[in-house]
Amino acid sequence: MITTHGxxxxxxxxxxxxxxxxxxxxxxxxxAAAIPAEPGEHVVEAGTGAGAxxxxxAARCPGIAGTGVERDPALAALAGENATxxxxxxLRMIAGEIESYLPNRPADHAFANxxxxxxxxxxxxxxxxxxxxxxAPGTIAAWVAALARCVVPRGTVTLILPxxxxxxxxxxxxxxxxxxxxxxxxxxxxxxxxxxVLLQAREDSRxxxxxxxxxxxxxxxxRFTAEAExxxxxxAALPMR
Numbered sequence: 203m204i205t206t207h208g209x210x211x212x213x214x215x216x217x218x219x220x221x222x223x224x225x226x227x228x229x230x231x232x233x234a235a236a237i238p239a240e241p242g243e244h245v246v247e248a249g250t251g252a253g254a255x256x257x258x259x260a261a262r263c264p265g266i267a268g269t270g271v272e273r274d275p276a277l278a279a280l281a282g283e284n285a286t287x288x289x290x291x292x293l294r295m296i297a298g299e300i301e302s303y304l305p306n307r308p309a310d311h312a313f314a315n316x317x318x319x320x321x322x323x324x325x326x327x328x329x330x331x332x333x334x335x336x337x338a339p340g341t342i343a344a345w346v347a348a349l350a351r352c353v354v355p356r357g358t359v360t361l362i363l364p365x366x367x368x369x370x371x372x373x374x375x376x377x378x379x380x381x382x383x384x385x386x387x388x389x390x391x392x393x394x395x396x397x398x399v400l401l402q403a404r405e406d407s408r409x410x411x412x413x414x415x416x417x418x419x420x421x422x423x424x425r426f427t428a429e430a431e432x433x434x435x436x437x438a439a440l441p442m443r
Contacts, residue, residue: 203276210254212435215261216287218280219252228419228434229315229398230255232388233362234262235433235440236400237311241265244307246352248300248314248345249273253281253293255313260290262437267292269309271300300348312349313360317341342367343374350378353405360402360442368399372411375403382409384442387416402442414442 204221234255250270272278275297285293380403387396432438
């Protein structure tokens with residue numbers, strides 16, 4: 203695999219990823235910022251890819267233990283190399299399908315940026331990118347069920363999704379007995395409709411659904427807002443509660 207080498211969180215995290223195929227954007231950094239992990243807790247990520255979200259979370263929350271589950275063995279190996287390169291010895295990357303994964307230690311938090319493009323439409327000419335982004339019918343429900351099985355009572359399940367996938371995700375969380383959902387819209391610019399959202403629920407919670415104020419990502423000139431920069435470069439958290 204040919205890789206490129208860069209950084210995340212303003213240089214705090216060294217990050218290698220495939221030169222072709224699926225390339226990480228800001229989604230895994232935003233996802234990591236929403237996980238309310240504490241030192242000593244265990245987290246699980248589905249579809250970890252080259253490990254961007256887990257790496258960012260470990261940088262922001264030293265002392266966590268994490269497991270990344272990735273179906274592509276080559277990507278799982280690269281994620282493991284990234285963890286080692288950053289000195290994150292408590293992160294473990296395994297090759298496998300999240301639907302059949304059973305953790306050897308229950309997780310306090312589980313999260314994913316699941317494949318959300320529906321079947322049909324124009325396929326990517328790159329097979330790896332196509333696999334990472336397009337899911338079969340029921341993929342979101344299957345991933346939510348798998349993540350919910352991983353967590354302890356009151357553990358969190360967190361997703362980053364396009365706004366159009368929200369109804370399916372909320373329905374899947376309800377079936378998986380994850381309640382108290384919190385929705386954080388990610389506005390591309392002030393006054394624009396949100397294309398992406400963060401969604402977090404707790405296993406066995408009966409709290410009411412809530413919509414949070416959200417985060418505006420870009421200024422009118424295209425630069426990131428100060429609030430987005432704090433998350434993407436400085437490692438600030440995105441409180442979901």
